[in-house]
Amino acid sequence: MWRRATSFSHLLSSSKSSLLSPASYGPKIWETLSTEVSKQPGGGFFSKERTPFITFVLGGPGSGKGTQCSRIVDTYGFTHLSAGDLLRKEITMNSENGAMILDTIAKGKIVPSEVTIRLIRKAIESTENDKFLIDGFPRTEENRIAYERIVQIGAEPNIVLFFDCPEEVMVKRVLSRNEGRVDDNIDTVKERLKAFRSLNLPVINHYSNKGVLYKIDGTGTQDEIFERVCAVFDAWK
Ligand SMILES: Nc1ncnc2c1ncn2[C@@H]1O[C@H](COP(=O)(O)OP(=O)(O)OP(=O)(O)O)[C@@H](O)[C@H]1O
Numbered sequence: 310m311w312r313r314a315t316s317f318s319h320l321l322s323s324s325k326s327s328l329l330s331p332a333s334y335g336p337k338i339w340e341t342l343s344t345e346v347s348k349q350p351g352g353g354f355f356s357k358e359r360t361p362f363i364t365f366v367l368g369g370p371g372s373g374k375g376t377q378c379s380r381i382v383d384t385y386g387f388t389h390l391s392a393g394d395l396l397r398k399e400i401t402m403n404s405e406n407g408a409m410i411l412d413t414i415a416k417g418k419i420v421p422s423e424v425t426i427r428l429i430r431k432a433i434e435s436t437e438n439d440k441f442l443i444d445g446f447p448r449t450e451e452n453r454i455a456y457e458r459i460v461q462i463g464a465e466p467n468i469v470l471f472f473d474c475p476e477e478v479m480v481k482r483v484l485s486r487n488e489g490r491v492d493d494n495i496d497t498v499k500e501r502l503k504a505f506r507s508l509n510l511p512v513i514n515h516y517s518n519k520g521v522l523y524k525i526d527g528t529g530t531q532d533e534i535f536e537r538v539c540a541v542f543d544a545w546k
Pocket residue numbers: 368369370371372373374375376377393445482483485486487527528529530531534
């Protein structure tokens with residue numbers, strides 16, 4: 310069983326984040342989500358019998374989240390759930406929301422919380438492992454609040470990793486990724502960086518204020534970065 314590390318001296322700044330008021334994100338999503346929650350015996354995703362160890366992995370586009378997640382999986386036995394990959398799979402499967410997701414990703418915007426959370430939930434429920442890396446989620450304060458409301462028991466992540474990387478480094482990495490992603494072009498990258506700054510940094514600050522954020526220098530070689538990651542996980546074993 311993983312335990313909480315006792316020293317948090319390496320945690321990030323404590324700048325305050327501003328929470329959105331429920332009125333600002335509209336009633337419809339809450340109707341949908343609370344209906345889903347009430348269908349679940351015991352409420353949210355998890356129960357007292359099953360409360361997995363959750364790590365959120367955050368950082369700007371190209372900060373190295375996916376790359377480091379693969380290595381964490383190999384070394385620490387987590388299951389990796391990339392919210393972006395789950396959404397891209399919906400596009401390739403031509404699902405009900407596929408066209409909307411493609412349009413949103415191509416513009417560098419954020420897919421509605423109910424869609425992303427449903428995919429994450431399905432992936433968690435179909436996995437027996439009890440240690441998850443949730444990569445690239447929550448993207449916004451609205452995502453985070455929606456996740457907390459629907460998950461209920463064990464909603465708070467045990468760890469949040471933030472790969473901190475200068476924008477010019479991230480842009481260079483994304484533009485040389487060469488995986489055929491519809492959003493790996495300079496115009497969309499600019500939009501993704503804007504979304505990261507305005508929507509994701511408040512989430513990161515929220516977790517910093519909660520004392521669960523580990524800020525990792527995302528520059529240098531993949532090996533150097535992984536050493537910094539290991540220092541975090543080794544403190545939890
Ligand atoms: N330390 C590194 N040095 C140089 N290139 C790297 C490093 N880490 C990752 N890369 C490369 O940079 C690109 C982006 O990395 P990765 O896909 O892991 O980022 P990401 O944070 O998951 O991005 P996105 O949010 O766009 O999915 C990949 O081509 C990857 O191989």
